[in-house]
Amino acid sequence: MKYRFNTSTMSEWKIAVLFLGYVLATILAPTTAAENILNEESARSASEQQKLGAYLTRAGNCMGCHTAQGGQPFAGGRRLSTSFGIFVTPNITPDKEAGIGSWSEEDFWQALHQGKSRDGRLLYPAFPYTEYTKVTRQDANAIFAYLQSLPAVSQINPPSDIRFPYNFRPLLSIWRALYFKQGIYTPDQSKSAEWNRGAYLVQGLGHCNACHTNRNLLGASEEDTLTGGRIMGVNWYAPSLISRLEVSSGDWTIEEITELLATGISKRAVASGPMATIIRQSLQHLSIEDIRAMAVYLKSIAENNNDDTSGTLVPVISENMKEQFAQGRKLYDTYCQECHGVSGEGVAGIYPPLAGNRSVIMASPLNTIRTVLNGGFPATTAANPRPYGMPPFQQILRDGEIALVVSFIRNAWGNSGSWVTALEVDRSKSGER
Amino acid sequence: MMHFILLITFLLITPVANAAKSVPDTIAERVKACTICHDNEDKIERHAYYPRIAGKPQDYLFNQLRHFRDGRRHYQPMAILLENMSDKYMLEIAGYFSTLPLSFPPPEQVSIQPDEIKLAKQLIHSGYPARDIPACSACHGDTLMGIAPSIPGLLGLSRAYITAQFGSWRNGGSMRGQVSTCMSEIAKKLTDDEVNAVTKWLAAQPVSTQPGSISVLSPALTNRCSNIVLGEHTK
Structure with a gap:
């Protein structure tokens, strides 16, 4: 505000x-x-x-982690598998035994801002206090007021199952000394109020950086870089929001970015995988002013360099690859072309284009492979309540066929990306969602 | 100036016009993700597993869609597909498939012994009241084609699919936890031979197009399967 x-x-x-x-x-x-x-x-x-708290709770998507699949909202119990073990999210409804009913405003602030539980125990950064620390006290209080107004759910969740040595909590103090910078967001006076609002939401409550950067071996995100990374616990790659080789929005209009974030689909792209979930659970419920502010900020940090280096790399094409390319084209014509078009042009706002689509060409083919394997419906949102779905092709194609068609898509119509193997397709199958 | 305005108008309108031209604004077009498996033809090889969904009752389909999404019926491909879908859209999709004309694969060629046929018919028409096993027909109708709006038909499905469902019901509440008072409980009371006989027999039957005489569940069975039959509609 x-x-x-x-x-x-x-x-x-x-x-x-x-x-x-x-x-x-x-x-x-x-x-x-x-x-x-x-x-x-x-x-x-x-x-x-x-009411303000309800809105901010949406912006922080607290419900996303603090609700099990098909479970009671905010009652926790969702299992997050990481390389450190399985974290079971806690119940944050106001139940006195099972939830946070006996917490005070101050306790809540301590958790959100300092990453400490009510009893002083250090919290694992699976809870993104590394980002939430930027939230203002006023906003934190509103979120707390909202959570305390929810119906209490007496669901007691099983404990987390964290592996040795990570289950030795005092080690977290070392981790914090290395990677945790406490402090609320400080507005940049040289920028507009809108830009600052966007930065506040992206860096703080939105905790975009929790997925959109690489985490190091100790699970720490690179600080506010949004340079892309493999999402821990789910087999998806959260692309860089900066690099023009990935999904930088530098050459998008503010309206296009806003449309994608608010509705899940724009004429240039569709959000899939975990991002579709974020849009359904969180972003579609935010005010258009806030979404626009995020778009303004995201565009400002994105690279927008017109020097296109993608054409300068001339891959060596063997006879064998030409043959495979032809096989890939044949599969494309049979299974994909009907929706995505003869030249991968897609249909604006319905089927995303594949030609020039950077999430198709980017270095990691993981998301494209997963999309072909699993398909999916874009998030149903107020603006897109009846989306058109993508079929799960692993039900009818073999790994080798999927490798061929993905390789074709990554290299047709001026696209240029690495070749994909059947082994990569097989490896992309693991992971819950 | 006029040219400029025309050009701008053209640029703005073109993508929309294209979309309208090439993509039908129909539910059939929207659910191509479903019909790639649940089509009415090609029920061979890998395709043999996928059950028909055309003509199944709307509430049954709607319940299954929600169960897949919310983790009450475990099948990962469906869970991923539906993860971000609203109840409202699911109800519409369920309604669409429920109104599609029935079109069935021919009955499977199954080798079935006379004593298996006898066992299957006992279960289908009479059940074993002493073991608290109702007749299949008591819920699924005397033509075994289901009772609207929540009970599915049993014919026109592959043996592989029916067997897999029995496996899920018998091997754990987690697979079909929502029906612990209903099919999972019944399935657990059946012997292996009984399951085998009834799945073979069902897969080998031609589909009946005659309307059945049982069109309403008895109060006892409504009560027994209340969590299926009385499922609330949209949230």
Whole structure:
């Protein structure tokens, strides 16, 4: 809020209204009416606080991790498998035993801002406090007010199953010394209020960096880089939001970026895999102003260099590859062309283009392979309530055939990407989602 | 200036016009992801497993879609496909398939012994009341083609598919946890021979197109399978 409105004008109004109310109350019924008005005032602000909190909870997508598949919202129990073991997300409903019903605002702030539990135990960074630390106290309080207003669910979740030596919690203090920088977001005064709002959401509540960077061997994300990385625990690659070789939005218009984030689909791309889930659970519910602010920020940090180096690499094409390319084309014509078009042009807003689509060409073929293997429907959103689906081709094609067709797509119509093998296709199958 | 405006208008309209021209705005087009497996032909090899969904009751299909998405019926390919789909859209898709005309593969060639036929018919028409096993026909109708809106038909399905479902019901509540009071409980009471006989027999039957005389579940069975039959609609 603080970056968008002229707060002084608002508070002047508020003072005027309050003063008028006070004067009237004093004249009409000296004590009781004045108390009533004050009570109503605080009751309304409590409900407004919860409403703001509900919105911010969406922006942080707390529900995404704190809800098991098909489970009670916010009751936890979702298993996150990582290279350190399995984390079971906690219940954050206000149940006194199973949830955070006995927490105070201060306890919640300590968890979100400092990464410490109520009893002082250090939290594992599977909970993205490394990003949430940038959230303001005001916003944290609103989120807490909302969570406390939820129905209490008495679901007690099993403990996490973390491997040695990571299960030795004191080691986290070393980790924190190395990788955790505590502190709320500081606006960049040289940038617009909109840009700062976007940066605040992307870096803080949105915790985009939790997926869109590489994590090192100790599970630490590179700081605010958004340079892309393999998502821990799910077999998907979260592409770089900076590099023009991946999904940088530098050459997109703000409207195009906004459309993709708010609806899950634009004429240039469709969000799939974990990003489709983020859009369904979180982004589609945010105000268009906030989405736009995120788009403004994301565009500003993206590379937009017109020097195209992709044409300069001339791959060596063997006779064997030419033959495989022809086989790939044949498969494409049979299974893909009907929707994605003769030249991979797609259909705007329905079937994404494949020609020039950087998530198809980028160095990691993982997402493209997974999309062909598993298919999927784009997220159903208010703006796209009845999306057109992509079939799961592993049900009807063999690994070798999928390798051929993906290799073809990555190298047809001016695209240029590495060749894909049947072994890579097989390896791409693991991972829950 | 006029040219400029025309050009801009053209640029703005073209993609939309193209979309309208080449992609039918129909539910059939939207669910091509489903029909690549659940089509009405080519029920051979790998395709033999995928069950028909055309003509199954809407609520049955809707329940199954939700169970796949929410992890109550375990089948990873369906779970991934449906992960980000709303209830409302699922209901529409279920409705679409429920209205499609029935089109079935011919009955499977199965070698079945006379005593297996006898056993299967006992289960289909009478069950074993003493063991608390109802007749299949009591829920699935006397033509075994299901009872709207929630009970599926049993004919026109491959033996591989029916066998797999029995395996899921018998080997753990986790696979079909939502029906612990219903099919999983019944399936666990059956012997291996009984399961074998009934799956063979069902896969070998031609599909009946005659309307059945049982069109409503008895109160006892409605109660027994309440979590299927009385599933709430949209959230």
